[in-house]
Amino acid sequence: MNEMTTWRHVFKLDPNKAITDEQLEQVCESGTDAIIVGGTDGVTLENVIDLLARVRRFSVPCALEVSNIEAVTPGFDYYFIPMVLNSRDLTWLIDLHHEAVKQFGDLINWEELFVEGYCILNDDCKAASLTRARTNVTEEDVIAYARMAEHIYHFPIFYMEYSGRYGDVRLVEKVKRTLKHTRLFYGGGIHTPAQAKEMAMWADTVVVGNAIYTNLQMALQTVEAVKGKST
Ligand SMILES: CC(C)=CCC/C(C)=C/CC/C(C)=C/CC/C(C)=C/CC/C(C)=C/CC/C(C)=C/CC/C(C)=C/COP(=O)(O)OP(=O)(O)O
Numbered sequence: 001m002n003e004m005t006t007w008r009h010v011f012k013l014d015p016n017k018a019i020t021d022e023q024l025e026q027v028c029e030s031g032t033d034a035i036i037v038g039g040t041d042g043v044t045l046e047n048v049i050d051l052l053a054r055v056r057r058f059s060v061p062c063a064l065e066v067s068n069i070e071a072v073t074p075g076f077d078y079y080f081i082p083m084v085l086n087s088r089d090l091t092w093l094i095d096l097h098h099e100a101v102k103q104f105g106d107l108i109n110w111e112e113l114f115v116e117g118y119c120i121l122n123d124d125c126k127a128a129s130l131t132r133a134r135t136n137v138t139e140e141d142v143i144a145y146a147r148m149a150e151h152i153y154h155f156p157i158f159y160m161e162y163s164g165r166y167g168d169v170r171l172v173e174k175v176k177r178t179l180k181h182t183r184l185f186y187g188g189g190i191h192t193p194a195q196a197k198e199m200a201m202w203a204d205t206v207v208v209g210n211a212i213y214t215n216l217q218m219a220l221q222t223v224e225a226v227k228g229k230s231t
């Protein structure tokens with residue numbers, strides 16, 4: 001069984017945001033299942049390598065969520081590749097991926113690569129603007145994207161991305177009830193243990209990002225809320 005399929009909680013670190021060594025240690029030693037390194041803007045080879053080297057002092061698994069070709073580097077345990085299913089622009093579905101595979105094809109260890117079928121649901125986030133995501137979608141639309149991810153594309157991950165905003169738990173539940181094999185990642189607006197626990201009832205994996213930078217002590221408590229005996 002692949003390790004990724006056991007992850008319940010992950011922290012997403014943004015290479016474009018500052019974190020002290022002490023804070024990073026708390027994140028990496030928190031008991032989270034993995035660290036994802038990723039962000040939409042300001043992600044450079046330099047800040048990715050810097051963060052990778054710092055995270056590597058700890059034993060937690062570390063994945064790079066690739067958002068631009070220039071910032072891809074060896075050394076991560078996994079590479080997560082977003083494909084934005086509700087983008088209006090082929091760039092974010094096919095073109096950049098084609099370019100990257102042309103460039104790195106011979107070097108890619110396909111066992112380490114996981115495609116994430118993204119559905120971006122917050123109109124007011126950087127990833128939505130960048131990819132021109134069609135966020136004005138119905139419940140039926142989202143369920144159809146999830147089914148496409150699982151049955152047409154056979155993606156390992158369907159990612160409900162509310163980056164910066166807490167999402168609709170009832171919709172997360174409905175999507176979860178639809179999926180059988182593809183794992184459901186939920187990310188967006190989780191700042192409290194209660195929110196993390198609520199989303200973890202349905203999502204296979206919950207992703208906590210911004211809270212690391214706004215209220216670290218609260219963010220750390222989301223790990224126990226998702227994985228602890230009290231859940
Ligand atoms: C040896 C070697 C070099 C090995 C590596 C081989 C390898 C794995 C190559 C890559 C292969 C490949 C197919 C790459 C894909 C290339 C690519 C650029 C794809 C496009 C990805 C994409 C759709 C990006 C759009 C933006 C997006 C969805 C980002 C996800 C992250 C996200 C939403 C983060 C939230 O943070 P942020 O938006 O920064 O939030 P703040 O407002 O808080 O900052």
Ligand SMILES: O=P(O)(O)OC[C@@H](O)CO
Nearest residue numbers: 163164187188189209210
């Ligand atoms: O930063 P937040 O809102 O926690 O979102 C986490 C993650 O889904 C971002 O890609």
Ligand SMILES: [Mg+2]
Nearest residue numbers: 014039040041
């Ligand atoms: Mg960012």
